[in-house]
Amino acid sequence: MAEPIYETAESNCANYYDNEMMGEVMSESRNYVKVDPAQSSAEAKEEQYLLENVTLNIAITGESGVGKSSFVNAMRGLGNGEYGAAETGVTETTMKAIRYRHPTMPNVYIWDLPGIGTPNFKAKKYLKEVQFDSYDFFIIIGSLRFKENDILLAKEIKRLKKTFYFVRSKVDQDVQAESRKRYVTEEQILTKIRLRCRENLAPVGNPKVFLISTMDLGKYDFQKLVDSLKDNLSDHKWSALVESLPVCSLSMIETKKIVLKKRARVAAAAAATTVHILLLPGFSIGCEIAIMVKFLEKALTSFGLDEKYIQALAVRVNKRPRQLRSVMKSRFYEGVDKTVVAGMFRTTGMLVAKIVEGMLFAVPAITMVIAFATTLQLLTQAIEEMAEDAKAVILAAGLC
Ligand SMILES: Nc1nc2c(ncn2[C@@H]2O[C@H](COP(=O)(O)OP(=O)(O)O)[C@@H](O)[C@H]2O)c(=O)[nH]1
Ligand SMILES: [Mg+2]
Helix, strand or coil, X not given: CCCCCECCCCCCHHHHCCHHHHHHHHCCCCCHHHCCCCCCHHHHHHHHHXXXXXXXXXXXEECCCCCHHHHHHHHCCCXXXXXXXXXXXXXXXXCCCEEEECCCXXXXXXXXCCCCCCCCXXXXXXXXXXXXXXXXXXXXXXXXXXXXXXHHHHHHHHHCCCXXXXXXXXXXXXXXXXHHHCCCCHHHHHHHHHHHHHHHCHXXXXXXXXXXXXXXXXXXXXXXXXXXXXXXXXXXXXXXXXXXXXXXXXXXXHHHHHHHHHHHHHHXXXXXXXXXXXXXXXXXXXXXXXXHHHHHHHHHHHCCCCHHHHHHHHHHCCCCHHHHHCCCCCCCCCCCCHHHHHHHHXXXXXXXXXXXXXXXXXXXHHHHHHHXXXXXXXXXXXXXXXXXXXXXXXXXCCCC
């Protein structure tokens, strides 16, 4: 049986961090997208390393029973009750924060914080006990209405200069219940919930509230929440977050496309070298194929197209994996390896190759530019192809 992909943490959760790594992450540059071919391959590789190793800690908090553990599961692309998922529907009896590692992004952690419903709740003490400083941001979940404790907590988080977001969960239940009673559109129901939340949260100013159903992240405000998170995260952390999120909607695929294309620039700069490899008789290019393979493997996973993900999705939507895979048209149908990538050079890459043919053995700086441009063009095209497959798969799965 596979290793469980979750870990249980005691409240002294800070012990889990590699402090040196955190320091590295904190000092990361926000400008990684500006990588250009003139940048040395070594620098680009370092940038690539930072991107791959950035750590993100997301804290999920709120009263007991509001859907915290379900939200943790949804963010990790797991359904309640699936292997490795956080337990749901249980009464919280301890003050322990539980850390869940993302199944495919080992440095993305989602923390299921203890419920805040005790009668003698003290926001200050609670935040100290759960080690508030360890998190990049907090998500405060409320169902039906936000309670006084949620408001106290938000005020304290704000005082500590940390970021929080309000999520109103179980919106699917409201929509179902209201529309059973009388004729009313979904939009009217959502507007009513938004108004109620606004009144309810007046003591904290006028915060944005995101309406969400953990049963279907593709609906309601999940994408808006993700877009808002961008403003308060560094590019590296934002990139890690988007890569880790489940493929729940067409807009999520678009967001992943943007992030992965930016990352492709770094990968292309890292892959471009002056050391030539022979691709075809009479045609060589300076490129480290292994870097491209690694990047494309991660992209495939992020788009939910790897074998494991398709199998899990098939079970969830009650379809055969073969049915879902049959709509994939890209060359990555069987996965990514050196042969597939070398094959890309032989087809689309040849277009660029034709243009630059006579220049390849010119001064190293020019060959680097050519290698970078060719690699970037291929990676970008691969992302487009994968995105098309991802759309086809979620349509076939009936997710949108
Ligand atoms: N319909 C619906 N049920 C939900 C949603 N989120 C959570 N639940 C259910 O609410 C109950 C409590 O959820 P849980 O995640 O254990 O809450 P926690 O105590 O805050 O961790 C469980 O039975 C979940 O299945 C949602 O968005 N929609
Ligand atoms: Mg729970």
